[in-house]
Amino acid sequence: MARIILGKTGLEIEKNGFGALPIQRVDFNESAEIVRKAYNNGINFFDTARAYTDSEEKLNYAFKGFDKEFPRESIIIASKTQGENRRDIEKDIKTSLDNLGTDYIDLYQIHNPSFCPTEGDGSGAYDALFDLYDEGTIRHIGFTSHKYELAEEAIHSGLYETIQFPFSYLTGPKELAIVEMARANNIGFIAMKAMSGGLIRSSKAAFAYINHFDNVVPIWGVQKLSELDEFLSYMADDTKLDKQLEEIIAKEREELQGDFCRGCGYCMPCPEDIQIFICARMSLWIRRFPAEPNLNEETQEKMRKIEDCTECRQCVMKCPYELDIPELLKKNYEDYKKILSGEIKV
Structure with missing residues (x-):
């Protein structure tokens, strides 16, 4: 020690x-x-x-x-x-x-x-x-x-x-x-x-x-x-x-280069009740830990909440990493739908 x-x-x-x-x-x-x-x-x-x-x-x-x-x-x-x-x-x-x-x-x-x-x-x-x-x-x-x-x-x-x-x-x-x-x-x-x-x-x-x-x-x-x-x-x-x-x-550095959500949660709460710290890094989670819970109905419902985003950008103002969170949410949601449909294999 x-x-x-x-x-x-x-x-x-x-x-x-x-x-x-x-x-x-x-x-x-x-x-x-x-x-x-x-x-x-x-x-x-x-x-x-x-x-x-x-x-x-x-x-x-x-x-x-x-x-x-x-x-x-x-x-x-x-x-x-x-x-x-x-x-x-x-x-x-x-x-x-x-x-x-x-x-x-x-x-x-x-x-x-x-x-x-x-x-x-x-x-x-x-x-x-x-x-x-x-x-x-x-x-x-x-x-x-x-x-x-x-x-x-x-x-x-x-x-x-x-x-x-x-x-x-x-x-x-x-x-x-x-x-x-x-x-x-x-x-x-x-x-x-x-x-x-x-x-x-x-x-x-x-x-x-x-x-x-x-x-x-x-x-x-x-x-x-x-x-x-x-x-x-x-x-x-x-x-x-x-x-x-x-x-x-x-x-790992090559896979995770660029902007990604660290999951600190300081962007919360979201006025539309989107669980940002989960949804904004779902693509990374699935690719790194492909498991059934990431694709079950409960998680799908969480991801569908992204559709309610009004881009008020309150989360952006609170994010210590100055991430464009609405854009990250969109990218993760589109990626998630392609994985669900089988268009993207993980």
Whole structure:
């Protein structure tokens, strides 16, 4: 197992963290089994968020309220607030502390804000974070974003100790620039979307790619013990890039080049109730994971909703990747109909 210091926080963590978003989808006992196995195999950094429904509560349940078996000081908890003003942040931190069953949070991150909060900017957001830090309720302050410009601003502000940003072998020069910018400023870099929202097929290649960046901490999102076992095996072997994995990465990059939906969901909700994060990447899903559920009546109904799109472009304004979502929806729908009719074979 490899331990690193998370930037200027000084926190010593296992280089591979646990992303607790997916445990929303499993029950308390199943999620507890996954979380405990991760901890018992060396993972000590657990990332959750106020926005992840019952994820915080499930971590508390898994760690039995941080009893002797799971001492609080041995577990680094990161959570997030979507608040952009003092009132909302103070409300969120109280709820998170109650949910987690703790009186402090090791790393508290502002969660994909629409701007980069700074001291005295009038929003009260950073001032609220600093006051929580000053009183010891939070130990470190972090920033998460999907937008390059905001991530860059946060790093150069000197106010944040960590940056959480999408990073995988499908990302490009801008993302690499953020990694190096974080390194130069001793900012801890936490990689979200390390499996590119599920589009990456090879977890081994994903692990090996990120593993060769000594300042990048991926938070692997798992909801099955089998998925966790894969990452634990790579950690135990210290899996490195080799020719075979590099060939896999090259092929994946070729298949997924250009604009594609990452499935972050920030475009939602849609006024016409279109499930954009599913429909806008259906073609990719079918080609990469050709399975019956993608073609059943329920999925067909979801795809037919694309016909209701009014091109209001609210989704475009909210998309952190500035994708032309109405156009992506159209392309996916036409492709989907051709697959259903047998015109295109997958």
